[in-house]
Amino acid sequence: MADLAPTPKVATAGEARRPVQTDLFRVVAYVIMTFGALVSIVPFLWMISVSVMTLGETASGQFITSQPLIETFNYTPEEMNATLREGIPSFVKPTDTIREQDLNMTVAEYAEDRDSYWVVGETTVLRGGVVNYLRAWDKANFGRYFFNSVVMTALQVIGQTLFSILAAYAFARMTFPGRDLLFGMFLMTLFIPSTIILIPNYLTVVGLNETFNNFYASVGLTELAKTLGLRWIDGWFGLVVPFLASTFGIFLLRQFFRQIPDELYDAAQIDGAGHTRFLFQVVVPISRASIVTIVLFTFLSAWNALDWPILVTQSADWRPISYGLYAFQQDNNVELHLMQAGAVIALLPVLVVYFFTQKQFTEGIATTGLKG
Amino acid sequence: MTTASRAQLDRELAQGKRRRKRQEAILALLFVAPATIITFMFGIWPVIFGFFVSLHQWRARSHSFLGLDQYVRALGNVAYVLAFLLCILFLYGAYNAVRKIVAELDDLGAHGVAVPVVPFAAAALVLAVGTIAFAVGFAAQTSDVLLIGLVLLAAGALIYRWAFRREGGHPVGRLGVDLWQAWLFVILGVGLFLFTLAEITGDSSLPFQIARKLAPTLYLPALEEQMAAAALLGLALAGIWGLRRMLPRLADDYARETLHTVLRVALVALWIVVGVTVIYLISAFQFDQAAASAVGGYGRSDVEAIGQEITGLERSDYRSLYGNLSGPALANTLLMWPQIISVAAGALLMFVAYRVWRGASQRETGLGTSGFVMLAILLAVGGWLFIGELPQAMASGDSEYYGSLLITTAYALGTVPVQLFLGIFLAYLMFYEISIGKSLYRVIYFMPYVAPTVATATVFWIMFSSREYSLANRALALFGIPAQNWLLESKGVFQIIAELVAGSGTQLPSFLVGPSLALVSVILYSIWVFAGYNAVIFLAGLGAIPGELFEAAKVDGAGRWAAFRKIIFPLLSPTTFFLTILGITGTFRAFTHVYVMRQAAARGTADTASVYIFVQFWQFNQWGYASAMAFVLFGIILILTLVQNEASKGRVFYG
Known part of the structure; x- marks a missing residue:
């Protein structure tokens, strides 16, 4: 700009x-x-x-933590396996209270038990702000949520972009019966708020889940389907499939595809290319900016989604990061430091993408004005 | 080249063209297939299905048909009012379609075009079957047949479209589509009307009987009689409206003088009908009122005794069917019809007043204009008086749902103007006043919008907690204000300010306490997110304004404020309009951040409508009820969008 x-x-x-x-x-x-x-x-x-605060600091009103970001303490395996009664290890802070039953723990067990410390390998204990992130990632399951979100977002982005490109091209540059009627129906969905379709879609997905599960049971593939997540509740189908088409994306791309001069297609046709080759070898490369906009929108809305994942995930293992963070906030409103470490984990990929593509990001949104 | 081979070549060329066209169509259908299947399955079908669910008590394994009951549960008697207004809207649509058909028939006759019989007959057959299915479904109250009827009706439209596809803009093709439209509107309008009447009488028959027994000395006109009178009034008004549009056209036509006279007489007769029905309705409503106040005081057991006597049911059966009937409920049922008629009439009068007021500006003489303005004001006052019944009509609805709608409104009013103002202000500064670090500012201002909602909502949840050391409370402490409960506070914000200023004993009247502090915290979050977003979009709008205009104004000596007010702001009006619509519909859809930040301690004072609906759906498993409320919310969003569209006419300057 x-x-x-x-x-x-x-x-x-x-x-x-x-x-x-x-x-x-x-x-x-x-x-x-x-x-x-x-x-x-x-x-x-x-x-x-x-x-990066300690649990105590989150409630104390300090602005900045007084603990260093990371401190490493190395021990020999024997020292790690000694109990606290034989000597308090140096990583234990003077402010820690050590109860009677703690004295019977080994050093390794004690470090595992207390949420300010983290054991790496056999011999190293970490202390400091970074420990919060390690705990959030591992103990609070944010690593699992993060992985779920990455897969879900990737599938949504790939599928939605591909399907939007195909449909937008057909709407923009091909003739087929019922084209305008169909496009009108697509446009109608832009006015429908998600509150309305949430409930019936949930019912649909529950029905589909049952049908699929019955099918898997009848062919004896229940376990395989479960591991691969080929299910509608607690599986990739439910998390991804409803978002594979986006009227907004089709509309945006169609506008762009229509501006491509007909001569380009005529030239391609003379060179022997049909619609498919023309689309993927000419149209897609020259529409990169619009497609990137769509990719970004899909990425954002997939990463942010909360209401739908709440409906289609029952076990905690399937939660995407937004739901994971929400569930953590609801279940555990004391460990603010872990919650915020989770929030930073959720925020980080978005910020990375944003800083690398911020020009397309802001211009894409400014020209289209929507977040998908 | 001989003629024969030439002809063959032509034929082959034509064949090839057709084949290529067919191939292209098949490929195109393959291209759109995935997106279409998913959009239908998860975008369009759920709307139909959701409406279907909203008419049912929906459970995991079974569902029972409830009709409009859940809409009534949410909105009270207002639901019936809306149903009737919707009927009027449908019938008006039918009227428009019929008018177009008449014009097209004239057109056809003038061109001497014959109407193709076969497609018309086929489509008419489908329409007829669809109508019958619809009627059967309606009569038997089985929603499945109703649905089949609707599908058949839609099929009729598709057949029309298919049959006349080749005609393109030909009048016959348009005629078919319009005919279908008129038919559908009539069926929808009449069907909904009869359905609503049936619902009302079904709910009222026992209460009316009980009321007659409880207050035997009072005269209580039958509900059916009152309904007939109201329907007659409506028909007479529609007739007057139609005749008044027809008469001026006939006045110049000497050949039809007799018809003209007859119609004039009919007009007078219709006015008399209007007068009589209005007098009847007013007196009937007085009787209803008297009966309602007579039975309103009775307790549940008195009502139950008489109800059991009338129905002849065992106590347990009676309780499971009519357990909620008590004196006040009886009174509410008796007053239902007066309320419905009054509020509907009020809404119609307001609408007519608006039309008259719009028409006033088109009058040529000053006298005509002022006369129309007077009329508009009179109509509006009358409408307002009628609408005064609204609170009573709302009283039987879900007060929490109404509360959530009110909260949503407060949320929209608190968010949208502020974020628009901040957005335009920041964009102006960024565009015209700042040269260093412009893109850095833009990146930072946009960050709250890009960041994941749940992540930023949790940090606001911490910042606006009730702890003494939370960031919000420390900011207050800088100004010497005591710590507040923020997201946990259900007290109104003005009430809190009043207590701070005038001491803790102060109590503001309930309409002045304002939105709860919890909601204000949510509003602050929304402003934080969307001010920067609006600024970035305004920035793009500013970029589209030709620089010369601004320069010319500066050369002419216009100050910053004048240039902004006279040039920039008008030229930005499309952006402002767009952001206003987006902001308001966005606040009505807002879910994620409200859901994350809501606290039990705030006792629902920050639950916007969509959150309330979600909670009903997900935590209380009220699927049908939540669907009904979602549809009402959808209607509100649609109306808001339409109203804003209407309001922007002449105020938005496009290039």
């Missing part, structure tokens, strides 16, 4: 006329903008700050 900035010439002309006022106004503008930016960013900083 740099090309949209006012040219320097205009700026100097304005300054020449009212130099003092303009400067003051600009200074005020910078102050306001910076204040706004701080407001935007403080919750993120707070999230990170809480995520």
Whole structure:
């Protein structure tokens, strides 16, 4: 959007006329903008700050943790297997209370038991803010949630983009009976809020799940289907399939495909390419910007989804990260540091993608104005 | 080249063309198939299915038909009002379609085009079967047959489209589609009307009998009689409306002078019918009122004794069927019809007033304009008086659902204007006043919108907790304000301010306490998320404004404020309009962050409608009921969008 900035010439002309006022106004503008930016960013900083605190610090009102991010303590295997009664190891903080029954634990067991420490391998104990992340990832199951989200998002992005490209191309550049009627029906779905379709879709998925499970049982593949997640409840089908088509994506791509000049297709046809080759070798490469927009939207909405995953996952093992985080917040509203470590884990991939594609991101949203 | 081979070549070429076209169609269908199957299965079918569910008590293994009961449970008697207004809308649609058909028939006659018989007969057959299925389903109250009827009706439309596909813009083709439309609208309108009447009488017959026994001295007109009068009134008004549109056209036609006279007489007669029915209804409503106040005081046991006597049922059977009948419930049933008629009439009057008011600006003389404005005001006042019954009609509904709608409204009002204002302000600063770090600011402002909702909602949940050391409370402490409960606080925000200012004993009147502090916290979160988003979209809008306009204004000596108000703001109006619609519909759909931040301690004061519906659905397994409420919410969103569209006319400046 740099090309949209006012040219320097205009700026100097304005300054020449009212130099003092303009400067003051600009200074005020910078102050306001910076204040706004701080407001935007403080919750993120707070999230990170809480995520590296100790449990005690989350309730104490400290702004920044006093513990270092990471400290490593190395021991010999014998030291690790000695009980605390034989000597308190050096990683134990002076503020820790050691109860009578703790004294019977080995050093390794004690480090495993207390949520401020983390045992790596046989001989190393970690202490500090990073431990929260390790615990969140492993003990609070965020690693599993993260994996679920990655697979679910990837499947949704691939499927939705492919199907949207195909359908948008057919709607934009091919003739077939019922085209306009069908497209009109697609457009109607844009006005339908998800609250309305949530319940019937849940009922549909429950029915499908039963049918599929009966089928698997009849061919003796129940276990295989369970491991591969080929089910509608607690499986990839339910999490992914309803999102494989997006009217919004089809609409957006169709608009773009229609602008491609007919000469291009004629030339391709003369060179012997049919619709399929033309689509994948000409149209897709030149529509990269639009397709990236769709990919980003799908990625965001898949990663953020909460209401649908709540419905189609019963066991905790199948929760995507948003639901995992929500469930953690509901079940455990004390361990704020772990919760915020989970939030950072959920946030991180989005921020990475955002910083690398922020130009397409903002422009895609600014030109289309929707989050999918 | 001989003629024969030339002809053969042509034929082969044509064949090849057809084959290629067919191949293209098959390929295209293959292309759209995956997206279409999924969209139908999870995007369109659920709407139909969801409506079906909303008419049932839906359980995992069985379901029983309830009709409109769940809508009534959610909205109270307002549900019936809405059903009747919907009927009027359907019938108006039918009227429009018929008018188009008449015009098209004239057109056909003028061109001497014959109507193709076979497709018409086929489609008419499907329509007839569909109608019969619909009627049977209706009469037997079996929703499955009803559904088949609807499907057949839709099939009729498809046959029409198929039969006249080749005609394209030909009047015969349009005629078929319009005919189907008119038919469908009539069936929907009349069907819904009869259905609603049946529902009302079904619910009222026992209460009316009990009321007669409880207050034998009072005259209580039969409900059917009151209904007939109201229907007559409606028909007479529709007739007057139609005649008044027809008469001016006939006035110049001397050949039809007799018809003209007859119709004028009919008009007078219809006015008399209107007068008589209105007088009848008013007096009947007085009787209803008197009877209602007479029976309202009776307790459940008195009502039950008489009810058992009338129905002849055992105590347990009676309780399972009519267990909720008590004095106040009887009174509510007796007043149901007056309420429905009054609120519906009020809504119609308001609508007519609006149309008259719009029409006023098109009058040529000042006198005409002022007369129309006066009329509009009178109509609006009348409508308002009638709508005054609304609170009573709402009283029998789900007060929590109404509460959640009110909360949603407060949420929208608290969020959308602020985020629009901040967005436009930040975008202006970013675009015109700032040169260094512009893209950095943009990246930062956009971050809250991009970040996963659950993640940011949990951090707000921590920041706005009731702890003394939570960030929000520390910010308050900077100003010397005591710590608050934020997301856990069900007290209204103005009430809290009043207590802070005037001491803890202060109690504001209930309509002044404002949205709960919990909701305000949610509003703050939404503003935090969407202000930057709006700013980025406004930024794109500013980029589309030609730079010369702004420069020219500056050269002419316009200050910042003048240039903004006179140039930038009007040119941004499409963006503003878009963001307003998106913001309002977005707040009505808002779910995730509200669901994450809701706390039991706030006692539902931050539950927006979609959250309330989800809780009913997921935690209480009220599938049918939640579906009904979702459809009402959908209707509200649709109406809001339409109203905004209407309001933006002439105010939004497109290029």
